[in-house]
Amino acid sequence: MFLSSRGIELKTDDQLRLMRRAGLVVADLLDTITAQARPGVTLRELDRIGRETLARHGAASNFLEYGADSHGEGGFKGVVCLSVNEVIVHGMPTDYPLQDGDILSVDGGAILDGWHGDSARTVQIGTPVAARQTLSDVTEGAMWAGIAAAHLNGRIGDVGAAVEAYVEGAGPYGIVREYVGHGIGTAMHQPPDVPNYGRAGKGPRISRGMAFCVEPMVTLGSPDNAVLDDDWTVVTLDGSSAAHWEHTITCTPKGIWVLTAPDGGEEMLGRLGVPFGPLSD
Numbered sequence: 001m002f003l004s005s006r007g008i009e010l011k012t013d014d015q016l017r018l019m020r021r022a023g024l025v026v027a028d029l030l031d032t033i034t035a036q037a038r039p040g041v042t043l044r045e046l047d048r049i050g051r052e053t054l055a056r057h058g059a060a061s062n063f064l065e066y067g068a069d070s071h072g073e074g075g076f077k078g079v080v081c082l083s084v085n086e087v088i089v090h091g092m093p094t095d096y097p098l099q100d101g102d103i104l105s106v107d108g109g110a111i112l113d114g115w116h117g118d119s120a121r122t123v124q125i126g127t128p129v130a131a132r133q134t135l136s137d138v139t140e141g142a143m144w145a146g147i148a149a150a151h152l153n154g155r156i157g158d159v160g161a162a163v164e165a166y167v168e169g170a171g172p173y174g175i176v177r178e179y180v181g182h183g184i185g186t187a188m189h190q191p192p193d194v195p196n197y198g199r200a201g202k203g204p205r206i207s208r209g210m211a212f213c214v215e216p217m218v219t220l221g222s223p224d225n226a227v228l229d230d231d232w233t234v235v236t237l238d239g240s241s242a243a244h245w246e247h248t249i250t251c252t253p254k255g256i257w258v259l260t261a262p263d264g265g266e267e268m269l270g271r272l273g274v275p276f277g278p279l280s281d
Contacts, residue, residue: 008192009185010209013279015115016250016259019185019211020279022117023248023259025057025110030121031262033080033108039100039126043082046106047093050079054110062109062116062188076232081107081120083233088217088225088242089179090232100126103136105244109188116188118213119260120246131220132241138173139218139243142166146181146196146214147258147265148274152251154206160198163216167196174223176242179234181213184248206251211259215246252277 004010011019032053033046054061061079068075076090083091083105084098091105098104107120122136142163149162159181167173181194192204196216221240228235236242248259255275258265266276 004207006191006204008183008204008207008210009190010207011185011211012209016209016211017279018113018115019117019248019250020257020259022059022110022112022115023119024262025054025059025112026108026117026119026260027262028057029053029080029108029110030106030119033106034121034123037098037104037106037123037125040097042095042097043084043091043093044095046082047078047080050108054079057110057112059110059112062111062118066188074231079108083107083242083244085241086236086239088176088219088234088236089244090234092230092232098125101129102126103129103132103241103243105242107244107246114186116184116186117260118184118188118246118248120215120244122243122245135173135218135220135241136243138167138170139216140245141170142196142216142218143214143245143247144268144272146216147247147249147256148269148272150206150249150251150256152206152208152253155201155203156192156194156206157198157202158200159214160195160203161200163214164197167216167218174219174221176217176219176223176225178225179217181215181246183210183212185211208252211248211250213246213248215244217242217244252279254278
């Protein structure tokens, strides 16, 4: 591992394989939580399920107490962010019981052998609401459009431009600009920032050994937002619903490897006509 001239952490192939192990833990974490997300289940119960899942894998949470000061105050109080309806991101685990028709975004991560994984997905609770399902589908599609735009020697701006174009082409949705994707490796948040908007051909070059998260956050109404008094929960100002999808990826000489997808992204990349580039064991 070494740092590029821009301070971006570049991993060896073996280190990326270790990140893949962390990514698979995150995939199981999200699978397990979303399988239990149904009407009547509280957010705190889902967080407990997440803690048990991480413990089963011998992994640590990279969310729990994130942001705490030197006195241990102010840190995030869950192993996952659980964001319901108008909450865009960083929703705290609470005693709120999920309701039929809610939309829930689950953002989770894991540390395994010192390497981080991070991923998010959005699900409907109980009876699907058509507008919310379409919002989630658009956000997921935008994430995959951004992933598909990444390639060695390309630019981070290619990713953001692809996300933005996909969302704008889908309808009058809002793209949240204050919260973006990021580099990841020996820490959860590293350079470079990966915005969900921008110009193709701009930004840091995508180099071998980079790992980063593509994570659009999209709203049904205005993307304008505010942070609640807990200093974490981010909500839309107009009360419109939000969706959040995220994967951790790397680009190899063969193509794209989605470190937090159970199949490495093979199925979706194949549908998009994009080379799948896993590293051999």
